[in-house]
Amino acid sequence: xxxxxxxxxxxxxxxxxxxxxxxxxxxxxxxxxxxxxxxxxxxxxxxxxxxxxxxxxxxxxxxxxxxxxxxxxxxxxxxxxxxxxxxxxxxxxxxxxxxxxxxxxxxxxxxxxxxxxxxxxxxxxxxxxxxxxxxxxxxxxxxxxxxxxxxxxxxxxxxxxxxxxxxxxxxxxxxxxxxxxxxxxxxxxxxxxxxxxxxxxxxxxxxxxxxxxxxxxxxxxxxxxxxxxxxxxxxxxxxxxxxxxxxxxxxxxxxxxxxxxxxxxxxxxxxxxxxxxxxxxxxxxxxxxxxxxxxxxxxxxxxxxxxxxxxxxxxxxxxxxxxxxxxxxxxxxxxxxxxxxxxxxxxxxxxxxxxxxxxxxxxxxxxxxxxxxxxxxxxxxxxxxxxxxxxxxxxxxxxxxxxxxxxx
Numbered sequence: 036x037x038x039x040x041x042x043x044x045x046x047x048x049x050x051x052x053x054x055x056x057x058x059x060x061x062x063x064x065x066x067x068x069x070x071x072x073x074x075x076x077x078x079x080x081x082x083x084x085x086x087x088x089x090x091x092x093x094x095x096x097x098x099x100x101x102x103x104x105x106x107x108x109x110x111x112x113x114x115x116x117x118x119x120x121x122x123x124x125x126x127x128x129x130x131x132x133x134x135x136x137x138x139x140x141x142x143x144x145x146x147x148x149x150x151x152x153x154x155x156x157x158x159x160x161x162x163x164x165x166x167x168x169x170x171x172x173x174x175x176x177x178x179x180x181x182x183x184x185x186x187x188x189x190x191x192x193x194x195x196x197x198x199x200x201x202x203x204x205x206x207x208x209x210x211x212x213x214x215x216x217x218x219x220x221x222x223x224x225x226x227x228x229x230x231x232x233x234x235x236x237x238x239x240x241x242x243x244x245x246x247x248x249x250x251x252x253x254x255x256x257x258x259x260x261x262x263x264x265x266x267x268x269x270x271x272x273x274x275x276x277x278x279x280x281x282x283x284x285x286x287x288x289x290x291x292x293x294x295x296x297x298x299x300x301x302x303x304x305x306x307x308x309x310x311x312x313x314x315x316x317x318x319x320x321x322x323x324x325x326x327x328x329x330x331x332x333x334x335x336x337x338x339x340x341x342x343x344x345x346x347x348x349x350x351x352x353x354x355x356x357x358x359x360x361x362x363x364x365x366x367x368x369x370x371x372x373x374x375x376x377x378x379x380x381x382x383x384x385x386x387x388x389x390x391x392x393x394x395x396x397x398x399x400x401x402x403x404x405x406x407x408x409x410x411x412x413x414x415x416x417x418x419x420x421x422x423x424x425x426x427x428x429x430x431x432x433x434x435x436x437x438x439x440x441x442x443x
Contacts (some may be wrong), residue, residue, distance in 0.1 A: 067317055110383065110396050111442045114157065119435040122150055122161055127425040127438065129416040130173040131201040134423050136438070137180065149178065149199055149206075154418045157440065164206040166197050169221070170235070172376070174228030174271075176201050179247060181226050181235060182208060183216075192221045196250035197232065209250025214243060223262055225281075228272020230293060236267040242278060244293075259298055260287045272315025274343030279310035279322070286310060288322060290345045301345035311336065314360035316368060316388070318343060321361055340392040351391035357384040362417040365443030369422045371415055381426065383441060397425060399439050 118124060124136035134152035140161070147167035151160045168180020178199040183192040194214040199206040216224060216237045223238040232253070233245040240261045244254040260267070265282040276291040278298060286304035291297075302310075307327035311334075314321045320341045325334040338356055340349040357370030368386035370393070381399040386392070414425045424439040 038105060093222060107237075110164070112440075113397065113399070115400075116152075116157055116159075116438045116440075117435045118437070122148060124150060124425060124436050125427045125429075126171050127414060127416045127423055128171060128173045128178065129335075129418045129423070130178060131176050132418060133201065134416055134418060134438075135173075135201070136425065137168065137178070138427075139167060151201075151204075152423075152438070154421050154423075154440070162199075162204045162206075163201055164197065164209050166195070168197055170224055172226045172227040172228040172233060175231070175247070177247070179226070179228060179233055181214070181224070183221055183318075184212075192216050194235075194237075196245060196247070198247065198250075210253040211249065213252050214245070223266055225267045225269040227269045227271045227276070229276050234269050234271070236262075236269050236278070238262060238267065242269060242276070254296075256291060256296070256298060257262055259283065260289055266410070268313045269311050270313040270315055270320070272320040272343075273318050274320070274341075277313050277315070277320050277341075279313060282311050282325070284309050286324065288313075288341075290341075299345065301341060302339065302347060307331065312360040314362070316361060316363035317390075319348065321368070323356060323360075333361055338386070338393075340391065344357045349391055354393050355384075355389060356386050356391075356393040357382070359415045360378070361386060362389070362415050362422060363423045364417040365420045367416070367443065369415070369441075369443065371424050383422075385443075397441070399426070 075116045082102045107118060121140045122138060122140035126137040128135050128137070132154070134154055136150040136152065138148060138150065140146045140148045140163070147164045149162050149164055151162070166180070166182040168182050169353055170181040178201065180197040180199070182195045182197050184195070192215060193212040195208050197206060197208045214235060214237060224236055226233060226235045228247070231247070233247050235243045236246055236259065237243065240257065240259055241254045242256045242259045244256065245251065246253050259278050260279045260280040261284065263284040265284065268279040268281050270277045274290060275293050275295070278289045278291070280287060287300060287307040289298035289437035292299070302322070311323040311325045322339045322341070323336050324339050325336045327334050335353050336355065338349070338351045338354055339347060342348050359371050359373030361368040361370045368388050368410050370384045370386065371381055372384065383397040383399065384393050386398045395424045397405070414421045414427070420443050422441040422443055424441065426437045
């Protein structure tokens with residue numbers, strides 16, 4: 036049987052805080068990987084230290100020096116920001132040529148914020164927003180968040196769509212609440228932006244098309260892959276909308292082409308195998324496919340690439356491409372993960388987009404063990420030739436979160 040994500044279930048007592056705690060617990064459970072092969076490491080030991088300057092209300096510190104790797108590694112410099120002030124980032128995205136961090140400026144629901152990062156200077160600006168969002172998508176100069184309001188009486192979470200304009204820095208929470216999930220569905224959803232619409236899977240065998248201007252559901256797509264316990268996968272990419280059940284679910288990848296009302300299966304397999312993540316880069320959609328072995332105690336992964344028509348154009352032998360969906364920068368693909376074991380440091384992986392072969396080129400001085408860091412696909416973003424990795428580790432008196440900038 037496929038292995039489901041290790042997600043705890045709590046009994047709700049009617050408070051919104053408990054609903055959010057359930058989501059955070061589910062979102063922060065890293066997929067522990069026990070692979071049977073070893074990977075060669077090129078260790079990057081020169082993460083910078085030295086004097087810093089402080090900017091913005093977040094108390095962000097930025098090193099003034101950089102360190103350089105050799106040309107063989109494909110990495111020129113790594114710099115980092117440590118968030119030691121009020122702002123605590125949880126997710127990172129790129130939009131409008133900038134990096135954006137979604138987080139909060141304090142405990143409680145009323146302290147939600149988005150921080151803008153200049154990718155060249157690493158200068159920051161923090162903007163308060165009216166609501167926190169559990170799920171994030173970007174497109175057409177806006178950042179969208181799905182904001183859940185929990186009702187203990189009915190065990191239902193109703194979702195509003197929040198829109199943040201990256202040009203004006205204004206945010207609105209839209210009125211419709213015809214998006215809902217029950218029970219632990221709050222922790223298993225997925226959202227993406229594609230073709231001028233938002234798409235949300237509310238942990239069911241359907242995907243909702245949502246108006247980005249009104250927040251209302253305009254169409255329901257049925258017959259989509261169902262998640263058996265983890266997060267479902269929804270991504271907009273070349274050739275339309277791509278969907279899979281996620282870790283622990285049946286190996287089925289669907290594509291909803293432009294103008295189509297019915298998704299088509301483009302990749303399917305039997306046995307204990309799942310699509311672990313999806314990532315559109317350029318004219319391809321990349322998937323990491325995992326095969327569970329030894330009763331689910333280990334997972335062997337490989338990369339599969341598809342063109343805009345849904346044709347499979349590449350499938351690798353077993354590879355270890357990191358844990359996060361790949362991003363494209365500097366003519367290569369990049370990911371981050373701890374490799375074969377869960378007790379090592381965060382590692383930067385370079386993936387050849389022609390062959391799918393991956394190699395580690397650097398380690399990142401993460402303040403905590405990688406398995407304690409969130410890994411839901413929102414920790415990695417790219418702008419131009421720069422890759423950004425967020426370690427959102429600031430929790431309850433722990434070390435400050437760190438954002439790494441790697442120039443590829």
